[in-house]
Amino acid sequence: MADNRTMAQMLQAPIEGYEDAIVVPPINANNFKLKQTLINLVQGNQFTGKQDPHNHLRFFNKVTSTFRHPEVLNTSIKLLLFPFSLEGEARTWLDKEPPRSILTWDDLVSKFINQFFPxxxxxxxxxxxxxxxxxxxxxxxxxxxxxxxxxxxxxxxxxxxxxxxxxxxxxxxxxxxxxxxxxxxxxxxxxxxxxx
The missing domain is CATH 1.10.1200 (Non-ribosomal Peptide Synthetase Peptidyl Carrier Protein; Chain A)
Structure with missing residues (x-):
């Protein structure tokens, strides 16, 4: 099959393939919104890849346990917030994970610990x-x-x-x-x- 695109069209960056590694289950709750204060708390102790990953997870679990929504699983909240808790080498690691490859909180913890605590x-x-x-x-x-x-x-x-x-x-x-x-x-x- 011949490719009829122009050279300029072939050199354009793709517009697909930018999905995140973390798959957050659909949230069908009315009026659900992550509060900026919670995001700020998570970002206040970002993991760079140099600290102890176990301590990071303990802190992250402590912070995320303070936010509850009756119609949303806590694991969904954790999956939504976790990328905000990373920076530097750790953020690069998450960005390099294959799209849609992390389906559960346990998947994320396992991959995170194995990456930063081999x-x-x-x-x-x-x-x-x-x-x-x-x-x-x-x-x-x-x-x-x-x-x-x-x-x-x-x-x-x-x-x-x-x-x-x-x-x-x-x-x-x-x-x-x-x-x-x-x-x-x-x-x-x-x-x-x-x-x-």
């Missing part, structure tokens, strides 16, 4: 947690805060609370292990773990 980072942090040791001259409190920080950096680490306590206890220097044993009224590891 499996290699999970492996690295799980190894850091497993091989954690108290540094020389590091106090008990400093070691505990650093250990908790590693756990927070990788909330999907998969280690049970018992494994975490065992790892931390065994990473301590002898003096801090003795102090913890004394505070526990005997060997810390021999105590029953009471979940509250």
């Amino acid at each position: 499996p290699s980072k999970t492996t690295y942090l799980r190894n850091e947690i497993t091989t954690f040791y108290q540094k020389p001259k590091e106090t008990f409190n400093e070691a505990w805060e650093r250990f908790k920080g590693l756990l927070c950096q990788c909330p999907h680490h998969g280690f049970s609370e018992l494994h975490q306590l065992d790892t931390f206890y065994n990473s301590l220097n002898t003096n801090d292990q003795d102090a913890l044993d004394s505070a526990a009224g005997g060997n810390f590891l021999d105590k029953n773990l009471v979940m509250v």
Whole structure:
């Protein structure tokens, strides 16, 4: 089939193919409108690709949970607002996703986390947690805060609370292990773990 367009017509930019990656389900609610204050809140803490993506999602969920509409699913609101929460490298990532490739909030979270927290980072942090040791001259409190920080950096680490306590206890220097044993009224590891 011959193309009868002129050279000028062939060189024109296409007018289609500009659909977003995120597909927001149709909203049939009367008088539904995103409030500018909510958009401003989301834009006040934009993710650039350099921060912790888990913290960004926690903040984003907290902000979006403040807005409810009886006829609109919260996941639809999140899908509408999420692009406003990105800038820089993160916005470029979303713009490069294939059109109509993100159909649900879970799709979006999965793609976002895998982009900005790849499996290699999970492996690295799980190894850091497993091989954690108290540094020389590091106090008990400093070691505990650093250990908790590693756990927070990788909330999907998969280690049970018992494994975490065992790892931390065994990473301590002898003096801090003795102090913890004394505070526990005997060997810390021999105590029953009471979940509250």
